[in-house]
Amino acid sequence: MVNVWRFMNIVFLIALWIYQDPPLVSFLFVISLAIIVCLRWRFRLPSWTIIIDLILCFLFIPLWGSSAYGLALPVYEMMSRQKYRFLIVVILLIALFELYSIVLLWLLFQAGTFGVWDASSKKQRERYITEADRERHARQALENVKEELLKSNRKTAQLAEVSERNRIARDLHDHVGHDLTGANLALEAYEQLEGREAEAMLNEVKLRVARSTAMLRDTVHDMTPVTRIGVDVLEHIAKEFIHTSVSFQRSGDMKLVPAHYWGLLEPCLKEALTNVARHSDATEVNVNLDVTTYLVRLSIQDNGTESKHLGEGSGIRNLKVRARANGGSVTVNTVNGYQVVCVLPLEEDKR
């Protein structure tokens, strides 16, 4: 836009030159200004180049009075670059050559105003851009943190599993293992002994076996969780859902599913059932959980007809992100009722 204005100024000067019939030399002024305008269009010239415009005006105003109209260009430049000290030169030129034409002064004022407006709009644009950049950065950082969190969640689950396994192994080794080995040795000794010594040895064996049985019971008791875990949670949620009848079917070996997957399957089922309760007119919900050697698939299908126009809520979107972080996916299908399918891959070492 600015360049159109600049070139229009040149066209105006050419027209004026043709109309007024000044000496031929003054045509140099028009061409030189045109070259500077062209350079400003192509490159970002430094501010001192305004001096060139002013010198050209200074040289040619005595030859052709209307060269003063060319001052509009440097006035615009100095205002848009906020180099106000050059204004003194313009005022000096006006005073020196007694350019007190109202039209000229009005034109210069317009050019200056245009320059100020351009500078302010440029500044505003820059501010918007930096703000947009900052927002984009923040959003990206947030996404990264989310991803990291999901990853560390997975890691923690694996770590917990490993440490729990270690604890069990340690308990079995330290208590049950020692006692059983002792009992075994005592039994071997018992075969070689006779009389009272043998009886004492047998009692020792009994004691050790009883102790290790108690210890084993304790360990197993420690390991059995009080709260529901795994597939039981899903079944429990399905059973407790009172809004519609929910049928829950499962197939495959549930032990293959890593612990942290339940943390995703559970909110998935909850979200789907909540959606049914809140938005759907469904009367029946089928929940299928299939575990194969390669993947876990949870499908929640209802027979509703009203939920087709529903968009994706933030719940489903969040689940999608979490599933993606685990290498799986959550998809929504609205062809027959409303169906949410969550597919998660099983890792190599789990198979």
Next chain:
Amino acid sequence: MTIFRFALKRILRDKTNVLFLTLFPIAAIFLPTAEDGWPLLPLGYQYFGILLLFVSIRLTSIMIEDRQKGVVKRLAAAPVSHFNYLWQNLLAFSVIMIIQIIIIISGGYAYGHELYEPWNLTILYLVFMFTAISISLAWNSLYRSKESSFLIFMAVIVLMALLGGILFPVEMMPVVFERIAVIFPTYWLSEGIEWIVFGEDRGDFLFINGVLLLYALFFLIIGSIRRIS
């Protein structure tokens, strides 16, 4: 200088180009001198400016071709700056046109034409040649296909020659047109030719060449813009 050499080879590979580039200046030498006092120089020399414009648009069209074929796009990815590509191509065009100018001046001198000041005429043609190249460069930067650029520029050349006072004297036109003529570079060429014939103030000749060079610079700045697609 690979681009320069390649540009030369490309131009000279085309047989019609070679014919066009050599035959026309040679033919121009043999055009007669006007009998009624205008044009001042032999016809071939008066119209040589038009020929320079035609040749320059023909030569610079290989740069449009580069754009059409995607060469410019590949160059943008190659370790060659746009500036390098530009100046080496322009140098190749200039070399060819300088040879044409040498042919026509030396040929005319040998043929026995009255050229008044052959050296100054050479300088004038050289300066106008730069203007012609940069005008066609700027013109080409507006177009995507070389055919449409060439065809429309032909009309522009005729217009410039008519209004600029090459085909007939500016003084014959209405006063307004006489003033408008000044904005065409061809006007300055015919002024230059007039100066060479009547040769008065040396400053005038410098002024004429100065204006032509400023025009060359102006169009060069416009034409040097890099258009990839």
